[in-house]
Amino acid sequence: MTDEVVLRERDRLGLRERKKLATRQALCDAAMQLAINHGIEGITPERIADAADVSSRTFRNYFSSPEEAIISGMQESARALPANLRARPRTEPIWDSLCIALVTTVEETMSARDLMSLLALVRCHRSLLAEHLTALEEASQQLAEIIAERTGTDVNRDIYPRMLADVARIAVKSSLDLWSQGNTGRDIGEILTEALDLLGRGLSVPATAPPITGST
Amino acid sequence: MTDEVVLRERDRLGLRERKKLATRQALCDAAMQLAINHGIEGITPERIADAADVSSRTFRNYFSSPEEAIISGMQESARALPANLRARPRTEPIWDSLCIALVTTVEETMSARDLMSLLALVRCHRSLLAEHLTALEEASQQLAEIIAERTGTDVNRDIYPRMLADVARIAVKSSLDLWSQGNTGRDIGEILTEALDLLGRGLSVPATAPPITGST
DNA sequence: GGAAAGATTGCAAATTCGGCAAGATCCAGT
DNA sequence: ACTGGATCTTGCCGAATTTGCAATCTTTCC
Numbered sequence: 356m357t358d359e360v361v362l363r364e365r366d367r368l369g370l371r372e373r374k375k376l377a378t379r380q381a382l383c384d385a386a387m388q389l390a391i392n393h394g395i396e397g398i399t400p401e402r403i404a405d406a407a408d409v410s411s412r413t414f415r416n417y418f419s420s421p422e423e424a425i426i427s428g429m430q431e432s433a434r435a436l437p438a439n440l441r442a443r444p445r446t447e448p449i450w451d452s453l454c455i456a457l458v459t460t461v462e463e464t465m466s467a468r469d470l471m472s473l474l475a476l477v478r479c480h481r482s483l484l485a486e487h488l489t490a491l492e493e494a495s496q497q498l499a500e501i502i503a504e505r506t507g508t509d510v511n512r513d514i515y516p517r518m519l520a521d522v523a524r525i526a527v528k529s530s531l532d533l534w535s536q537g538n539t540g541r542d543i544g545e546i547l548t549e550a551l552d553l554l555g556r557g558l559s560v561p562a563t564a565p566p567i568t569g570s571t
Numbered sequence: 572m573t574d575e576v577v578l579r580e581r582d583r584l585g586l587r588e589r590k591k592l593a594t595r596q597a598l599c600d601a602a603m604q605l606a607i608n609h610g611i612e613g614i615t616p617e618r619i620a621d622a623a624d625v626s627s628r629t630f631r632n633y634f635s636s637p638e639e640a641i642i643s644g645m646q647e648s649a650r651a652l653p654a655n656l657r658a659r660p661r662t663e664p665i666w667d668s669l670c671i672a673l674v675t676t677v678e679e680t681m682s683a684r685d686l687m688s689l690l691a692l693v694r695c696h697r698s699l700l701a702e703h704l705t706a707l708e709e710a711s712q713q714l715a716e717i718i719a720e721r722t723g724t725d726v727n728r729d730i731y732p733r734m735l736a737d738v739a740r741i742a743v744k745s746s747l748d749l750w751s752q753g754n755t756g757r758d759i760g761e762i763l764t765e766a767l768d769l770l771g772r773g774l775s776v777p778a779t780a781p782p783i784t785g786s787t
Numbered sequence: 788g789g790a791a792a793g794a795t796t797g798c799a800a801a802t803t804c805g806g807c808a809a810g811a812t813c814c815a816g817t
Numbered sequence: 818a819c820t821g822g823a824t825c826t827t828g829c830c831g832a833a834t835t836t837g838c839a840a841t842c843t844t845t846c847c
Contacts, residue, residue: 371813371824378826400803410827415804450774481705488704489697517745518766522774525737533730550730557773558738559666587793587844594794616834626796631835 379417381407383428390425391472395480398425426486429473432464433494440501449506453523454551461527462544465534474535495524526550595633597623599644602634606641607688611696614641642702645689648680649710656717665722665735670767673739677746678760690751711740742766 368376385406389398398421404414418424439460443452464470477483499520503510510516530547533539539546584592601622605614614637620630634640655676659668680686693699715736719726726732746763749755755762 369814374812375825412805412827412829413825416826419804484708485701485705488708489701492700492704514745514749514766515769517748518741518769519774521741521745522738522770525734525741529730529733529737532733536727538727546730550734553731553734554738554770555773557771558735559664559771585845590844591794628797629795632795635835 378407378409378413380431382409382414382417382424383431386421386424387428387469387473390476391469395421395476395483420482420486422482422486425473425483426477426490429470429487430490430494432467432470433460435463436460436494437497437501440498440505445505449502449519450555452505453502453519454548454555457523457527457551458544458547461530461547462542465543471535471537474531475537478532478535491524491528495520498523522554526554594623594625594629596647598625598630598633598640599647602637602640603644603685603689606692607685611638611692611699636698636702638698638702641689642693642699642706645686645703646706646710648683648686649676651679652676652710653713653717656714656721661721665718666771668721669718669735669739670764670771673743673767674760674763677743677763678758681750681759687751687753690747691753694748694751707740707744711736714739738770739767742770 382403386398386403389402389406400414400418400421401411403421403424404411407414414424418427436456440452440456443456477487495517499510499516502508502519503513503516506516508516526547530543530550534541534543534546598619602614602619605618605622616630616634616637617627619637619640620627623630630640634643652672656668656672659672693703711733715726715732718724718735719729719732722732724732742763746759746766750757750759750762
């Protein structure tokens with residue numbers, strides 16, 4: 356039996372694969388750390404590779420730019436979303452499933468305070484912003500497929516799954532933007548919940564009154 | 572009187588400014604035309620500059636990449652949105668104003684059929700997609716400020732204006748994506764209107780029935 | 788008219804990118 | 818365990834791209 360377990364482990368991930376993942380992770384971490392500590396300017400493939408104990412040539416085998424490495428490192432944490440969404444019961448309304456999965460994922464991944472300062476950087480630098488937005492776009496694509504599968508719709512023909520995924524994305528994005536400014540002093544989960552509630556109820560509602568904060 | 576007019580013209584835009592705008596426009600047009608005719612691959616600052624009758628060094632003074640020039644050319648047309656939104660009466664509900672301004676702007680700018688093929692290109696190329704998304708992001712920022720001003724909310728503290736602006740963005744984006752696929756044979760204004768309607772009413776509505784495609 | 792400010796251009800230095808091959812490490816079959 | 822093949826890392830080098838700078842020309846302002 357032990358053999359079988361070992362075998363399964365090996366099938367799942369060989370040593371080679373694990374090492375590859377490890378260096379990728381090391382590069383991401385190094386990139387993020389450098390960005391946080393010294394800002395974006397002056398970050399070069401060399402420094403990142405240096406900090407990750409690989410050659411600069413290796414860095415280029417994994418990423419085509421420092422920005423890509425940084426953002427990839429941030430996204431890394433958010434990979435849990437698909438799993439969290441699939442974990443919801445299929446009988447639950449898709450919107451509710453989506454909201455719960457989103458809030459759960461975001462709250463978990465944002466516990467690391469570093470990500471807040473990183474997000475603040477992203478808002479200031481066009482090159483980072485571009486990477487971040489495309490990453491979100493790709494995530495949104497995946498999400499749309501899951502939603503389509505759950506709701507029995509077709510990504511390529513119906514607009515509903517795309518729309519739902521895109522709305523989820525901007526709920527996350529708006530919340531993160533606001534949160535990373537640090538002015539509100541509110542929890543990220545709280546902000547995101549408000550955003551999702553706003554979207555769920557429809558936006559043609561009265562505008563001026565803060566729609567959520569004053570619940571009860 | 573003629574003198575006064577000339578004088579006012581001059582105050583508004585000096586000859587120098589006008590020339591600068593002109594070369595920028597020429598570069599954008601050249602970039603878009605080249606992209607449409609020969610695809611993205613093989614487009615180089617040299618060719619664009621050549622087509623616009625300036626040196627390649629000058630191109631770099633304006634844009635840092637061919638992609639930036641292309642997308643900037645597309646965005647050029649959409650600059651009317653802020654004006655269109657401000658033109659709406661302040662007594663009108665903000666959501667209605669937004670929808671009208673969006674549909675008007677998009678219908679006007681998309682009358683040029685070239686933009687459809689360009690949008691199709693954008694969906695296929697990561698570098699173009701990145702530029703496109705950041706351009707949309709910047710537009711969204713401006714929009715958020717206008718909305719905040721209109722609704723008496725604060726961009727830096729309330730989530731509502733950002734949300735509204737971002738939702739407008741994805742409505743536009745989704746509609747353009749669907750439209751540029753060319754499968755629907757429908758008008759872009761029509762598609763956008765239905766997307767906005769869906770968003771306005773709230774997304775926690777039944778999922779499985781295609782809410783857009785089968786409208787009466 | 789003339790000086791200051793700004794735009795365009797060409798050139799050259801510097802940087803980045805990507806292919807290639809050598810060496811190291813891992814995997815699978817015996 | 819051994820071995821042949823596959824994959825990853827790395828240094829090196831040439832090509833392409835980007836940037837800095839100074840010269841030249843145009844516009845603006847006094």
